[in-house]
Amino acid sequence: MTAPLPRLPRPLRLAALPLPLPPLSLFLGAVTRRMSKSHPEMIRRLGDYAGHRFLIDPVDLPWLLLLHPANATMTAHRRARPPAHDARIAGSLSAFLAMMHGAEDGDALFFSRDLSVEGDTAAVLALRNAVDDAELDLTEEVAALSGPLAAPLRGLLGGAERATGLTLHRMTRLDDFA
């Protein structure tokens, strides 16, 4: 937790540029639906804020992501055309993934200016706390959608994690937090 957050490698940033948004939104939507279904307590913990629209801004990616928890949707949008939203959270992809997986503390990322917030601050706080309690694991959620490809996909994502420094699985007490 004391090491600086990794930045997304430049080749990956460039590779993301030409990706078409509709299939990307389909994939993100499937993962979001899966997470909502397998973690119903996350939506309960959000309460009325589940109906808010959260604009996730991974500053090292070419797109913006709009999360609507009540509808279990997440869609990708071009930076030039940001969609209407109630709150915006900006930071590097590594910051979002580390916070989601319990490797980094959201307040500490705010103190260090690795994350910034605009709009409905209470909604952002509720989302942060609900996600933290849900103990999400992106690798396992994507694997659960991948049928017989789950095992090789886990290996692939593990390799990607080691190569990029991005946190792609849930931290446990056996992981090194330092």
Added chain:
Amino acid sequence: MMELVCPAGTPAALRAAVEAGAHAVYCGFADETNARNFPGLNFTPEDMAEAVAFAHARGAKVLVAINTFPRAGAEPLWHRALANAEAAGADAVILADIGLLAHAAERHPLLRRHLSVQAAAANPDAINLYANAFGVRRVVLPRVLTVQEIAAINREIDVETEVFVFGGLCVMAEGRCSLSSYATGKSPNMNGVCSPASHVAYSEEGGELAARLGGFTIHRTPEGEPAPYPTLCKGCFSSDGQTGHIFEDPVSLDATQLIPELARAGASALKIEGRQRSRAYVAQVVRTFRAAVEAQAAGQPMPENMLARLTEGQKATIGAYAKTWR
């Protein structure tokens, strides 16, 4: 060994605290009965029962904070919280209000009672009154005392004392600060929220991060500098051409190196602040302090910790434990 009392704002954070070595975890219900009534945080009665079972199965205690001051006419909410804590199997409740303490002593006599820091009991007479009148067994001391003052108090009381060793600091005696109320109409004492997020707005303005509370700009943080919490006590204000932190700098408490002295002063338990923080914070801080209390028990030197990045202001102080400004 001194008891390590650790924060949990969610069931996941509680599990992280227990797995990292907490002897006891404190937490609260998801309403205004506890002083961390933030969006998305806290426990339902069902969550609490599961959390207590989880902790007990691993040898840890659960202390339930019901440490706000009941509003006239709304006392049943606080009374239900007490009943729910007892039904969940909590090891103790942490209370501040004398009416609620009286109710707990009368209706829940077997439920151990701790006095919250929100009661601001800072001398032997006050502590002995709470002990004699309401059967309080432990007092969480306010963060305004030196180590010598803590030792002097412990010589004149028969109950346990718990002291803060890490986390955010309040500038005033807790339970008596109304700064948040002036800007938002809500306070930690009555509503469980200091500087509620619903009244906070951030914006990037000319390279600075502007933080507003209830419409008042309370600080502007230049690019590259650590951002503080949006509380009035940490605000940076301008007046008569001067700009500065009027109440206190945005720094956090870290009393790791004072643990042996606090033990000699008679403190029974060490408390970590941060129920509003994530399970990542809880895991790392608890693990670090568990190593420290084990070192203290073994007579070894205190380890240097690397927790600055987790703290507000990203720097630490020993606060009032050594009043060097005197």
